[in-house]
Amino acid sequence: MSAALLMPLKCSRHGKLIYKVFTQTQRHRYLSNVYPSAEHLRKFISENTEITGEQSLTPEIRLRLFTPRCRFWRERPELWPFDDPYWAIYWPGGQALSRYVLDNPEVCRDQTVLDLGSGCGASAIAAKLCGAAHVLANDIDTVAAVATQMNCELNGLEPPVCVTTNMIGSEPDAFSLILLGDMFYDEALATHLHSWLDSCVRVHGTKVLIGDPGRAQFESHSIRQLLHQLAQFELPESVREENYGLTFSSVWCYRPEL
Numbered sequence: 001m002s003a004a005l006l007m008p009l010k011c012s013r014h015g016k017l018i019y020k021v022f023t024q025t026q027r028h029r030y031l032s033n034v035y036p037s038a039e040h041l042r043k044f045i046s047e048n049t050e051i052t053g054e055q056s057l058t059p060e061i062r063l064r065l066f067t068p069r070c071r072f073w074r075e076r077p078e079l080w081p082f083d084d085p086y087w088a089i090y091w092p093g094g095q096a097l098s099r100y101v102l103d104n105p106e107v108c109r110d111q112t113v114l115d116l117g118s119g120c121g122a123s124a125i126a127a128k129l130c131g132a133a134h135v136l137a138n139d140i141d142t143v144a145a146v147a148t149q150m151n152c153e154l155n156g157l158e159p160p161v162c163v164t165t166n167m168i169g170s171e172p173d174a175f176s177l178i179l180l181g182d183m184f185y186d187e188a189l190a191t192h193l194h195s196w197l198d199s200c201v202r203v204h205g206t207k208v209l210i211g212d213p214g215r216a217q218f219e220s221h222s223i224r225q226l227l228h229q230l231a232q233f234e235l236p237e238s239v240r241e242e243n244y245g246l247t248f249s250s251v252w253c254y255r256p257e258l
């Protein structure tokens with residue numbers, strides 16, 4: 001990506017979010033905001049996002065996201081009234097993971113699936129489209145939960161159960177499959193995730209699939225040695241441009257016995 005293109009991206013809300021995840025100097029913020037009603041959030045999301053589809057690795061899934069035509073694409077981040085809107089971007093790790101699920105529906109069929117750090121909910125939607133018996137979308141951002149419900153409806157699906165508590169570190173539930181799209185962008189979060197995933201696998205034999213575009217925090221983490229690569233996808237041009245030159249995104253299976 002040229003410096004000329006990079007600058008406006010860095011200055012925009014969208015660019016700053018991507019930059020933050022890419023370089024990750026801060027932890028995700030937990031807000032003490034009192035959130036408005038789901039009704040109000042739905043209206044706010046409708047007014048500040050656009051329906052997208054074609055530009056991702058999963059054009060069959062339609063999502064409400066930020067686009068250059070949306071106010072907060074370029075607006076000063078301080079004006080955004082909620083927690084950082086990670087849900088308004090379809091991250092390259094989530095795109096690869098959802099593509100893999102759609103290409104291999106047997107992975108989700110009849111399974112009890114957790115999409116952890118669900119953001120816009122694309123991987124939960126992919127799991128539902130593939131016939132998962134039960135899908136739970138978990139994201140600590142309340143607005144993400146509403147966006148996920150809206151995105152499910154947009155794809156003609158019943159919304160999944162959405163949980164906004166922090167499940168990492170809790171006693172593991174008996175999920176048969178956990179999906180993690182682009183969740184290894186912060187070292188401390190990655191370490192907590194690693195030990196929690198380890199319990200999920202040991203207690204319930206849960207299968208864990210991870211989508212990641214090769215972020216430094218992922219590649220250098222100890223969990224990386226315990227992963228088996230299942231697929232790699234070349235990112236569409238527009239996704240590459242928005243993600244500082246990332247070109248591929250991979251799907252990995254966590255195999256702690258390795």
Ligand SMILES: C[S@@+](CC[C@H](N)C(=O)[O-])C[C@H]1O[C@@H](n2cnc3c(N)ncnc32)[C@H](O)[C@@H]1O
Binds near residue numbers: 086090093166168189
């Ligand atoms: C980089 S985004 C990835 C979103 C989505 N999986 C995708 O690939 O498009 C990371 C998401 O994880 C959520 N998150 C961060 N920490 C979390 C935690 N402890 N539990 C659940 N979600 C978390 C954020 O709110 C954000 O929506």
